[in-house]
Amino acid sequence: MNNGEVVVRREHDTQPSIAEREFRVPAADVYETSEAYILMLDLPGATRDAISLTLEMGEMRVKADVSSLHNQEGTLLLSEIAGSGFFRVFSIGDGIDTGNVDARYEQGVLTVKLFKSENVKPREIHIN
Amino acid sequence: MLVKFERIPMIRPVWDSTTRFENEIESLFNGYVTPDFFGLRAPALDLVERQNETRVIMELPGVQKEDIKISLVKDLLTIKGKRKSQGLPEGAKWIRNERQSGEFSRTIQLPHPVKTEGISAEMTNGVLQIVLPKADEARPREIGIQ
Numbered sequence: 001m002n003n004g005e006v007v008v009r010r011e012h013d014t015q016p017s018i019a020e021r022e023f024r025v026p027a028a029d030v031y032e033t034s035e036a037y038i039l040m041l042d043l044p045g046a047t048r049d050a051i052s053l054t055l056e057m058g059e060m061r062v063k064a065d066v067s068s069l070h071n072q073e074g075t076l077l078l079s080e081i082a083g084s085g086f087f088r089v090f091s092i093g094d095g096i097d098t099g100n101v102d103a104r105y106e107q108g109v110l111t112v113k114l115f116k117s118e119n120v121k122p123r124e125i126h127i128n
Numbered sequence: 129m130l131v132k133f134e135r136i137p138m139i140r141p142v143w144d145s146t147t148r149f150e151n152e153i154e155s156l157f158n159g160y161v162t163p164d165f166f167g168l169r170a171p172a173l174d175l176v177e178r179q180n181e182t183r184v185i186m187e188l189p190g191v192q193k194e195d196i197k198i199s200l201v202k203d204l205l206t207i208k209g210k211r212k213s214q215g216l217p218e219g220a221k222w223i224r225n226e227r228q229s230g231e232f233s234r235t236i237q238l239p240h241p242v243k244t245e246g247i248s249a250e251m252t253n254g255v256l257q258i259v260l261p262k263a264d265e266a267r268p269r270e271i272g273i274q
Contacts, residue, residue, distance in 0.1 A: 030223040031216055038220075042189040042227055044254035069185065069255065070174075077239060078175035081187060108189030108254010 023063070023087035034122055037096065037114045043086050044108035045069040050085075051105060053112065055098050060090045062110065095120035169232050173207075175239075179268060181261045182238060189254030190214075190227070198249055198258060200242065207256070208233035240266035 029040040043051060045066035052063045067084040092098075095117050102113040173186040186207060188196065196209035213229035216222065241263035249258040 027226040027228070029225050029227045031220045031225075032223055033217060033220045037223070040214075040227060042187075042254070044187040044189040046253060072176050072183065072185075074176040074178035074183070076174060077177050077182075078173065078236070080172035081174045081185065082172070105253075107191070107251075108187070 022083050023085045024083045025088050026062070026064075026086040028088065028090075036116060039090070039110075039112040039114070041086070041088065041110045041112075042108065043105070043110050045081075046086070046105070046108070046110075048105050051110060053103055053110075055092065055101065058092050058094075060092050060112070060114075061087075062090075062112075063087045064110075169228075169230070170234055171232055173234060173236070175236065177239060181259055182240065182242075184236070184256075184258040184260070186234070186256045186258075187254065188232075188251070188256050191251075191254070191256075193251040196251070196256065200238075200244065200247070200260075203238045203241065204235055205238055205258070205260070206233065206235040207258075 026041045026043055028042075031038050039060075041062060043062075043064040043066075045068075046064035050065040050068075052061070054061045064086045065084065066086070069081070070084065092114070097115045097117045100115040102115075104111050171186050171188055173184055176183045176185065184205065184207070188209070188211070191209060191211045195212065196207065199206045208231070210231045211229045238260060243261045243263045246261035247259065249256065251257075
């Protein structure tokens with residue numbers, strides 16, 4: 001499917017800023033079906049409104065703000081849940097139809113379905 | 129389940145191994161270290177004490193509330209459960225599999241006695257919050273001076 005194509009890393013413009021470093025990298029599952037790539041990311045404590053998902057310049061950026069979880073009144077006796085949110089960038093190849101993306105957030109898990117472009121879908125050719 | 133992930137050019141994270149040092153470390157472990165490697169078996173939690181209660185906040189994304197068991201024995205609170213594996217649809221193939229499934233358990237000692245009948249718990253957006261009201265003897269009391 002990928003034909004060994006290598007997407008060039010552009011680290012100079014994809015390095016997170018200092019502020020973004022306070023964000024954790026969420027664990028992700030990615031799988032491929034004949035029609036789409038499906039990404040699942042653990043983003044516990046976010047809400048639909050607190051998640052931003054952008055597709056631009058061959059990248060998909062996922063950012064979720066969970067700071068409200070930490071701003072609870074009281075004394076913190078144990079604090080293991082780090083950072084104020086989640087941030088992760090994925091490189092997206094050419095074979096994705098960026099106009100056809102489905103995203104849903106349930107039980108703290110974001111599921112994004114990136115449909116493949118028509119020209120990269122497997123196609124069976126009938127022989128006449 | 130621990131599955132070695134493959135780097136594929138179609139979709140891959142750009143900066144979770146940004147620095148050379150991190151790349152070196154990752155190569156040492158031959159790709160077995162994922163961002164959430166220690167994540168599921170002992171999920172992270174916060175413990176917040178207020179005047180009349182203590183709250184336990186635990187991250188459990190993708191865990192059904194039916195699969196969580198909370199128990200309290202004296203001052204030891206145990207939260208255990210499992211995250212079910214979702215598996216792959218037929219004909220699909222993994223590109224990355226970092227999200228762990230399986231059992232988890234945490235036990236913490238509470239800083240005060242608890243009024244057991246007032247305990248409540250709720251699951252919202254993959255976060256479990258348990259409210260443990262303090263027993264009367266543990267609540268702050270103002271003493272008047274005669």
